[in-house]
Amino acid sequence: MIELDNVAYSYGGGELLSEISLKLAPGSFHFLTGPSGAGKTTLLKLCYGALMPTAGDVRLFDADVRGMERDDIAMVRRRVGVVHQDCQFLDHLSVSDNIALPLMVSGQDLLREDANLKELIGWVGLKSRSDALPPELSGGERQRAALARAIIMSPDVILADEPTGNVDWEMSQRLLRLLIELNRMGKTIMIATHDLALIRAAKAHVQARVLRISNRRLQLAGADL
Amino acid sequence: MTLDIAKISDFVMGDAQADRVVPPTGFTATLTLFSAAAMAFLAVFALALSLAAGRLADRWGDELARTSTIRISSPDGQMAAQTEAALRVLQTTKGVASARALDAEEQRALLEPWFGPDLPVDTLPIPQLIEVVEEGDGYDAQGLRLRLSAEVPGAVLDDHTRWRRPLERAANRLRLLGWVSMGLIGAATAAMITLAANAALAANAQVISVLRLVGARDDYIANAFVRRFTLRALTGAAIGAVAGVIGVLLLPSAEAGGGFLTGLGFQGWHWIWPFFIPVLAAGVAFAATRGAALRTLREMQ
Numbered sequence: 121m122i123e124l125d126n127v128a129y130s131y132g133g134g135e136l137l138s139e140i141s142l143k144l145a146p147g148s149f150h151f152l153t154g155p156s157g158a159g160k161t162t163l164l165k166l167c168y169g170a171l172m173p174t175a176g177d178v179r180l181f182d183a184d185v186r187g188m189e190r191d192d193i194a195m196v197r198r199r200v201g202v203v204h205q206d207c208q209f210l211d212h213l214s215v216s217d218n219i220a221l222p223l224m225v226s227g228q229d230l231l232r233e234d235a236n237l238k239e240l241i242g243w244v245g246l247k248s249r250s251d252a253l254p255p256e257l258s259g260g261e262r263q264r265a266a267l268a269r270a271i272i273m274s275p276d277v278i279l280a281d282e283p284t285g286n287v288d289w290e291m292s293q294r295l296l297r298l299l300i301e302l303n304r305m306g307k308t309i310m311i312a313t314h315d316l317a318l319i320r321a322a323k324a325h326v327q328a329r330v331l332r333i334s335n336r337r338l339q340l341a342g343a344d345l
Numbered sequence: 346m347t348l349d350i351a352k353i354s355d356f357v358m359g360d361a362q363a364d365r366v367v368p369p370t371g372f373t374a375t376l377t378l379f380s381a382a383a384m385a386f387l388a389v390f391a392l393a394l395s396l397a398a399g400r401l402a403d404r405w406g407d408e409l410a411r412t413s414t415i416r417i418s419s420p421d422g423q424m425a426a427q428t429e430a431a432l433r434v435l436q437t438t439k440g441v442a443s444a445r446a447l448d449a450e451e452q453r454a455l456l457e458p459w460f461g462p463d464l465p466v467d468t469l470p471i472p473q474l475i476e477v478v479e480e481g482d483g484y485d486a487q488g489l490r491l492r493l494s495a496e497v498p499g500a501v502l503d504d505h506t507r508w509r510r511p512l513e514r515a516a517n518r519l520r521l522l523g524w525v526s527m528g529l530i531g532a533a534t535a536a537m538i539t540l541a542a543n544a545a546l547a548a549n550a551q552v553i554s555v556l557r558l559v560g561a562r563d564d565y566i567a568n569a570f571v572r573r574f575t576l577r578a579l580t581g582a583a584i585g586a587v588a589g590v591i592g593v594l595l596l597p598s599a600e601a602g603g604g605f606l607t608g609l610g611f612q613g614w615h616w617i618w619p620f621f622i623p624v625l626a627a628g629v630a631f632a633a634t635r636g637a638a639l640r641t642l643r644e645m646q
Binding site: 170190191194195196197198202204208209210211212213217221222224225226230269273 | 362365368559561562564565
């Protein structure tokens with residue numbers, strides 16, 4: 121599905137990631153952890169074609185990312201739902217429209233998808249906030265809206281970058297439950313986080329592989345997690 | 346190259362969903378609208394100038410080229426005889442379709458602009474004029490001059506070349522100037538719309554980033570901007586062209602003065618040309634915005 125083989129990534133003369141090999145199998149659940157600035161976001165971006173590796177191979181859905189045109193990468197993005205820490209909304213559109221954005225850009229008829237959209241908005245608990253503008257949302261509401269947008273196209277893979285970074289413990293547990301539920305539906309999940317408590321909480325409910333970036337390299341985290 | 350009507354229709358009708366993804370930008374919208382209107386207004390006048398100069402050049406080139414004048418200056422008693430002699434020479438000259446001596450009334454009309462309507466032509470030593478109309482490839486001017494100097498000593502042939510050529514050249518230059526102006530107006534419109542589109546793209550970098558994140562193709566993102574700028578240019582240019590046409594209509598009519606400036610305007614089917622200006626402006630805006638958008642999207646990779 122997503123495969124990185126001996127990948128390195130350099131920026132501004134410095135190597136951020138080195139000798140990274142990773143395979144996201146269908147239905148798997150991964151946590152990616154490490155200190156701030158370790159390269160978690162960079163690794164996630166390599167996984168959906170937002171960055172190109174400086175060495176090694178990245179294969180997205182069996183295609184080498186280096187041979188992809190920009191339109192091919194756009195098609196990959198429709199199969200990979202991404203949740204950013206800062207959510208990245210279009211502030212002039214309502215929450216409902218922001219969630220429906222992937223449908224809009226892929227040319228789907230919003231009227232036909234209206235029932236699904238409403239069901240999804242209800243599932244993430246934003247029914248009463250669907251007409252609000254993103255700046256009017258709380259941190260937790262924004263993260264749930266971003267998650268809803270990431271999964272509206274029913275992607276095969278969901279990549280979440282610090283999805284609980286700006287929310288309280290209760291909200292982070294709620295978001296985690298949503299992600300676990302998606303994994304049970306067969307979605308591949310990878311969550312980048314430095315919140316070890318979240319990882320421990322998840323491991324009680326799901327079989328997750330925990331990867332740590334340390335000294336630019338990726339390694340399996342120890343049994344302490 | 347064939348026009349895909351369905352594609353053009355889809356583009357004009359637009360996609361209400363796609364139109365909403367780029368936030369409305371009031372200031373650049375107004376500027377684009379104004380620039381397109383101003384440029385279309387100027388384009389109407391440049392077009393009018395070019396077409397009027399073209400008509401003038403054609404007239405000087407074609408109509409006047411087919412006529413010439415013989416001027417006979419001689420003592421009073423010999424004027425009629427010399428005129429007869431000149432007409433006889435002309436009747437036997439190859440390339441002359443017709444020749445006739447202007448009567449006193451016509452000669453008075455020619456002098457009227459300078460001396461007024463009550464000029465006593467009969468009492469003044471005014472040369473007799475003969476109007477010569479050419480046919481086919483025209484006559485041999487040099488040969489005719491030699492014959493006239495031998496048979497009609499007081500006759501001088503004026504084939505209009507001396508003053509017609511510079512005027513014709515000037516009119517052609519004026520026509521060229523009109524078309525160059527049109528080209529410059531088009532280029533300036535493209536430049537202004539490119540700048541406005543670049544500003545809009547830069548201001549919406551975050552929007553573009555979000556659209557890419559959710560799987561938008563470059564074409565989709567570019568079209569959201571291209572359609573907006575094309576329709577603004579079309580609307581602005583339509584307003585400017587209508588204003589320009591009204592301006593041309595308000596110019597004094599040719600009958601009032603009869604000069605070149607009063608003839609500045611459109612005649613007959615030429616009135617259709619100003620209505621192509623908004624379409625042309627929309628085409629320029631489409632190409633300029635699409636080029637700018639795709640270039641920016643490439644650079645933002």
